[in-house]
Amino acid sequence: MTTAVPMLEISNLHARLADGREILRGIDLAVNSGEVHAIMGPNGSGKSTLAAVLAGRDGYEVTEGTVSYLGRDLLSMAADERAREGLFLAFQYPVEIPGVNNMYFLRAALNAQRRHRGEPELDAGQFLRAVRAKLKFLDIGEDLLHRAINVGFSGGEKKRNEIFQMAMLEPRLAILDETDSGLDIDALKVVARGVNQQRAPDRAIVIITHYQRLLGYVEPDRVHVLQGGRIVESGDKNLALELERRGYGAFGDAA
Amino acid sequence: MTASTETFRTVRSLAQEGYKYGFVTDIEADEAPPGLTEDTVRFISAKKEEPEWLLEWRLAAFRAWRTMTQPNWAKLHLTPIDYQDATYYSAPRQSAGPKSLDEVDPELLRTYEKLGIPLREREALAGVAVDAVFDSISVATTFKEELGKLGIIFCSMGEAVREHPDLVRRYLGTVVPQNDNFFAALNSAVFSDGSFAYVPPGVRCPMELSTYFRINAAKSGQFERTLLIADAGSYVSYLEGCTAPQRDENQLHAAVVELIAHEDAQIKYSTVQNWYPGDAEGRGGIYNFVTKRGACRGDRSKISWTQVETGSAITWKYPSCVLEGDHSVGEFYSVAITNNRQQADTGTKMIHIGKDTRSTIVAKGISAGRGQNTYRGLVRVQPRAQDARNHTQCDSLLIGERCGAHTVPYIEVRNPSARVEHEATTSKISDDQLFYCRQRGLSTEDAVSLIVNGFCKEVLKELPMEFAVEAQKLLAVSLEGSVG
Numbered sequence: 243m244t245t246a247v248p249m250l251e252i253s254n255l256h257a258r259l260a261d262g263r264e265i266l267r268g269i270d271l272a273v274n275s276g277e278v279h280a281i282m283g284p285n286g287s288g289k290s291t292l293a294a295v296l297a298g299r300d301g302y303e304v305t306e307g308t309v310s311y312l313g314r315d316l317l318s319m320a321a322d323e324r325a326r327e328g329l330f331l332a333f334q335y336p337v338e339i340p341g342v343n344n345m346y347f348l349r350a351a352l353n354a355q356r357r358h359r360g361e362p363e364l365d366a367g368q369f370l371r372a373v374r375a376k377l378k379f380l381d382i383g384e385d386l387l388h389r390a391i392n393v394g395f396s397g398g399e400k401k402r403n404e405i406f407q408m409a410m411l412e413p414r415l416a417i418l419d420e421t422d423s424g425l426d427i428d429a430l431k432v433v434a435r436g437v438n439q440q441r442a443p444d445r446a447i448v449i450i451t452h453y454q455r456l457l458g459y460v461e462p463d464r465v466h467v468l469q470g471g472r473i474v475e476s477g478d479k480n481l482a483l484e485l486e487r488r489g490y491g492a493f494g495d496a497a
Numbered sequence: 498m499t500a501s502t503e504t505f506r507t508v509r510s511l512a513q514e515g516y517k518y519g520f521v522t523d524i525e526a527d528e529a530p531p532g533l534t535e536d537t538v539r540f541i542s543a544k545k546e547e548p549e550w551l552l553e554w555r556l557a558a559f560r561a562w563r564t565m566t567q568p569n570w571a572k573l574h575l576t577p578i579d580y581q582d583a584t585y586y587s588a589p590r591q592s593a594g595p596k597s598l599d600e601v602d603p604e605l606l607r608t609y610e611k612l613g614i615p616l617r618e619r620e621a622l623a624g625v626a627v628d629a630v631f632d633s634i635s636v637a638t639t640f641k642e643e644l645g646k647l648g649i650i651f652c653s654m655g656e657a658v659r660e661h662p663d664l665v666r667r668y669l670g671t672v673v674p675q676n677d678n679f680f681a682a683l684n685s686a687v688f689s690d691g692s693f694a695y696v697p698p699g700v701r702c703p704m705e706l707s708t709y710f711r712i713n714a715a716k717s718g719q720f721e722r723t724l725l726i727a728d729a730g731s732y733v734s735y736l737e738g739c740t741a742p743q744r745d746e747n748q749l750h751a752a753v754v755e756l757i758a759h760e761d762a763q764i765k766y767s768t769v770q771n772w773y774p775g776d777a778e779g780r781g782g783i784y785n786f787v788t789k790r791g792a793c794r795g796d797r798s799k800i801s802w803t804q805v806e807t808g809s810a811i812t813w814k815y816p817s818c819v820l821e822g823d824h825s826v827g828e829f830y831s832v833a834i835t836n837n838r839q840q841a842d843t844g845t846k847m848i849h850i851g852k853d854t855r856s857t858i859v860a861k862g863i864s865a866g867r868g869q870n871t872y873r874g875l876v877r878v879q880p881r882a883q884d885a886r887n888h889t890q891c892d893s894l895l896i897g898e899r900c901g902a903h904t905v906p907y908i909e910v911r912n913p914s915a916r917v918e919h920e921a922t923t924s925k926i927s928d929d930q931l932f933y934c935r936q937r938g939l940s941t942e943d944a945v946s947l948i949v950n951g952f953c954k955e956v957l958k959e960l961p962m963e964f965a966v967e968a969q970k971l972l973a974v975s976l977e978g979s980v981g
Contacts (some may be wrong), residue, residue: 322935330936337933340924341951351937358938363828390951391933407937431546 248310248423249275249415249446250296255307257295265291267471268307273415273464280482282451282459283468284490289450290334292468293419297331298324307382325351326358328414329402332404332421339391343402345373347391348410355411373381376409380436398429405436416440417448454486467493509583515818527593529586535559538686541586545655545689548662558675558685565679571842572871572903575784575811576747583749585687585720596715616793630878640704651706656721657693664695668726672755672792672819680751680786680813684720688753691721696731696762705961707736723754727762729795734765736964746777747810749788760795760822767960768816769968771882772808777866779838782810789816793851802845803959805968807975810839815873817846820854820882826933827856830956832968835868844874844905849885851913858889861953863972864900865979870904878915885912891921896945896979944971 247315265288274280274472283289295302296309298321309316316324339347355365355443364372392400401421408416421433437447437460449456457465457479465481466473468481475481475493485493529540537551538559542552567578644651650661657665677686692708708723727733758764766789775782785808791800802816818827829845847856862870870893878885893902904921926948934944949972950957957965 297936300928320935321932322938322940325936325938333933337927337929339930339933339948339951341954342947343951345945347937348935350943351934351939354938354940354943380717410935 245389249273249277249312249472250316250448251264251308251310253308255292255295255309257291257302257304258305259291260301264305265302265471268293269468269471269473271466271473273446273448275414275446275462276441278437278441278447278449279464279466281448281466281473282452282463282466282482282485284452287451287468288471289452289468290419291471293331293334293417293450296324296417297321302354320448322354328355330342330408332401332408332416332418334419334421334423336392336395336400338393338395340393342391343387344389345369345387348373348407350409352410372410373376375455376406379439380406380409381432386446388419397424398426401425401429402432402436404434405433408440409436412440412445414444415446415448417450419450420452421449422451422453431459454482457482462496469493499633511814527583531584532581533585533687534558535783537585538750541687541689545658547658550666551658554670554675555686555816558682559687561640561676562679562682562686565676565682567679567917571813571873572869572905573811573813573842578747578749578784580683586689586910595955598884614626616674635976644702644704645866647703649700649702650693650695652693653680654688654691654724657724661693661695664726665693665724668724668755668757668858669722669824670755672757672790673788678788681753681788684722684753684788688720688722691723691752693724694733694735695726696728696733696869698728698759700728700732701731702733704806705734705736716817719748719750719752721752723752725755725764725766727759727798729760730764731759732763734961735767736961737766737768738771747782747784747841748773749784749786750809751886752788752918754787754789754816755791756791756800756876758791758793758795758798758800763801764791765801766791766816767964768802768804768806768809769960769964769971770804770806770812771971773810774808774839775810779810782839783808784811785809785814786811788815789814790846791817791827792819793822793827793854795825796822796826796851798822799826799828801826801830801959803830803956804832804843805953805956805960805971806831806833806841806843807971809841812839812841812843813846814843815875817848818850818856819850820885821850821854823851824853825851826854828959829856829858829860829874830959831860832863832953832956832972833861833870834863835865835870836975836979837866839866840869842873844872846875847877847887849878849882849887851884852881852883854882854885856885856887858887858956859963860889860891861956861974862891862893862902863918863949864893864902864950865896865976867899869901869903871905873905873907875907876917876919877907877909878912878917880911882912883914885915885917887915887917889917889919890955891919892952893921893923894949895923895925896976920965942973942977945976945979949973949976 252269252271255266257266258264281289304317349369356363415436422430434456462479465477465479467475502790516582538555542555574658673681676682694706696702725735756764772783772785793800806812820827827847833841833843835841845858858874860872862872864870873889876887895902902923906919910917910919931941931944950969957968960968
């Protein structure tokens with residue numbers, strides 16, 4: 243099923259917060275093109291820190307280790323450059339930006355990425371056609387587009403909006419940071435449908451989650467358990483079920 | 498030749514080719530000696546061959562000015578201005594300013610390049626009649642003939658005094674009297690030129706009228722005076738653009754704009770102010786002390802001010818509406834940006850005198866760097882103003898840690914039927930917002946400009962379209978380097 247093109251290779255990654263607390267303590271992870279990986283772990287295990295470091299968020303210091311993305315040194319790239327190179331992060335807490343139209347924002351982002359790839363920009367008409375096709379698929383109302391970015395959105399709408407952005411931007415590597423948290427079952431299905439629809443041979447998806455719930459709808463190729471800033475166990479989809487049954491405590495001792 | 502091409506060519510020839518079209522070259526004779534005395538006022542009036550009544554009018558203003566002191570109630574820190582050290586009259590001449598683009602500071606050139614300013618912007622402004630004021634003198638007015646066919650007068654103030662003395666005499670100083678305030682009195686004494694427009698009853702002016710101001714000469718102040726009259730049932734939209742070259746010393750700009758709207762008339766007045774703001778340490782830049790006021794004289798008249806203030810070291814400016822006619826309407830839409838060491842104290846006054854008068858104020862202040870931005874606005878409802886209504890929306894956006902935003906509303910209501918609403922918000926561009934935008938592929942600067950344009954949308958949509966595009970670019974350039 244998987245092709246052997248390395249998309250993301252993390253080795254011995256250590257990172258700490260500005261206050262000196264070390265959160266990531268030697269992560270090793272390889273994700274190939276075409277694969278879906280799930281990273282599971284309890285609160286405070288470093289899941290969101292890993293996502294933030296990969297996306298290039300300020301406030302974290304990498305003290306050791308390397309990250310290679312499509313053969314390039316990811317850590318030397320600025321956050322916006324990573325995005326233009328096809329790395330997408332679905333936010334655990336999508337940010338509200340008052341006054342800025344959701345659709346205008348998405349078109350600006352898409353065109354920034356297209357310019358970067360040397361592709362022609364989409365005009366408003368072309369963009370709208372592309373948008374309509376994706377909206378229908380994700381069961382998102384068109385009114386969402388004309389509102390300010392995430393302002394007044396319900397929790398479920400915010401998460402759907404993240405998946406919608408992913409679908410529009412068509413990234414090479416998508417990282418979903420607890421996209422399933424706080425969703426009712428309908429919203430969860432929408433998110434799952436979006437992820438499944440995005441599965442492609444030239445794309446990799448990393449799902450960061452606390453619960454096994456989403457994995458009932460999205461079948462991962464690999465499952466990793468993150469504990470104390472390290473990956474303590476890796477396996478196939480059955481690992482998620484085992485985790486659900488036995489709890490994180492059973493793996494914590496291994497760390 | 499199409500209208501827009503003519504405008505473009507006329508104006509470009511003035512700016513880019515260094516006033517080569519036969520302006521006076523006798524330099525000494527065309528500059529008043531420095532300092533300000535009654536003789537200076539007489540010199541200016543004589544230079545402009547003005548009638549006796551106007552000289553007397555100026556002298557009355559000068560005498561009033563001498564008894565006044567510079568106001569200090571605004572939240573502005575400025576170095577004292579030596580009014581005897583400035584030059585109060587300077588006509589353009591070939592040798593003024595840099596001789597070629599090579600002599601201009603490249604940083605300023607890059608800014609202008611990005612903006613398409615000063616004059617390439619005019620290419621896009623199809624069908625705009627332009628009056629260009631360089632230093633003290635109005636150098637050209639385009640489209641006069643076409644406007645003349647409709648009875649519209651659009652010319653320099655100097656020409657209006659010569660050709661239409663009755664109109665000028667009837668209206669000059671009726672909205673902003675000579676002794677209105679310190680800067681208006683100064684302007685009244687020494688104003689050298691400016692624009693004049695008169696739209697006759699029932700005429701809808703078919704194109705935007707525009708004045709383009711530029712301060713060029715060193716150490717000179719600019720004191721232009723604009724007078725705009727919309728007679729009964731007429732409509733006019735007026736644009737004003739401003740730039741100045743980069744200089745180390747501060748230059749003084751003290752203009753007066755008077756608008757008069759008669760019964761059922763409408764005036765829309767838009768300004769994009771991009772005077773040189775000074776450098777990052779606060780050296781140089783324009784001191785902009787401007788008195789702008791419109792009188793809604795007739796019933797159902799309407800005056801709408803829209804301003805985008807990005808330049809100047811100091812902005813002191815309160816475009817106001819005096820709502821005399823019943824059912825008259827006043828509007829004020831403003832974006833003011835202060836970056837680096839810029840300071841702005843700006844807002845409006847809405848004076849409700851007639852019955853059922855309405856006013857709307859939307860003020861957006863953006864502060865970055867060490868900029869200080871103050872909104873100061875007065876809403877006054879007079880005893881006779883039955884059922885007056887006002888809505889004020891006042892929003893501040895902060896970028897960074899060292900800037901400031903201040904809101905100083907004054908509300909004076911003397912009629913119990915009035916409805917006055919004031920809403921104010923302050924927000925900050927957060928690191929989270931910037932990261933969210935960058936994670937989608939936008940550069941930091943694009944992200945800031947996206948957020949800022951979203952913040953200003955309500956005001957920008959009031960601008961004529963071509964101007965709105967310029968204004969958006971200007972916002973982005975003004976905030977360059979303010980983050981990260």
